[in-house]
Amino acid sequence: MAPNPDQVTTYLIISSGVFGASTALHVIKSSSSKVTLLDRDHFSSPRRVAASWDWNKVIRCDYPSSRLSTRLALEAQQLWRHEPLFAPYYHECGSFWASNSNFKHVVEENLKKEEDGRSLETGAKVYSVEEAKKLYGGVFEHGDYSGVEGVLVNTNSGYAGEGSCQVGG
Ligand SMILES: Cc1cc2nc3c(=O)[nH]c(=O)nc-3n(C[C@H](O)[C@H](O)[C@H](O)COP(=O)(O)OP(=O)(O)OC[C@H]3O[C@@H](n4cnc5c(N)ncnc54)[C@H](O)[C@@H]3O)c2cc1C
Structure with missing residues (x-):
């Protein structure tokens, strides 16, 4: 009715x-x-000001500044994975942050706090540069790591967009 x-x-x-x-x-x-x-x-305007208008967007939970952002991103990521509307556009290829700041440790700590008390694996781990160069089949081996003292890898991160990616750990 x-x-x-x-x-x-x-x-x-x-x-x-x-x-x-x-x-x-x-x-x-x-x-x-x-x-x-x-x-x-x-929608078809050649000039769009929306920050959300893009060919692809990183979908990640690696936020250093606020645990609220981390928590909301973890919830959103579940929807990206499982909602029929979003899932076809979500590609969980992982993220690789070559970082010369404390960012990587703060993010890892934020994510670990969210893991506590929940059956949740956030996929984040800090690697030394030498370890990180060997990941993903060595594809990042020849990057410029000047000033970088660690790499945050989050195997649970991905991107939203058309197409797909193929990665190996
Ligand atoms: C370069 C860049 C890269 C980014 N990359 C990522 C990423 O990879 N992953 C990620 O999660 N986030 C990313 N972000 C952040 C993300 O895009 C924003 O947090 C998000 O788009 C904010 O959404 P919003 O709806 O508030 O604003 P917007 O997406 O900016 O939308 C605002 C809308 O309001 C409309 N508008 C403005 N004024 C008026 C008005 N007076 N009347 C009517 N309509 C109006 C605009 O036309 C626009 O459509 C990125 C941001 C930028 C700038």
């Missing part, structure tokens, strides 16, 4: 970047409502 039009809530969401679009999706899925998304750019 069609919902009574008097009971349908209407929403106007201004901006259809990733936050606006995902808010619209959430509202549509959780209630019988009518959503209008408004953006100053047309």
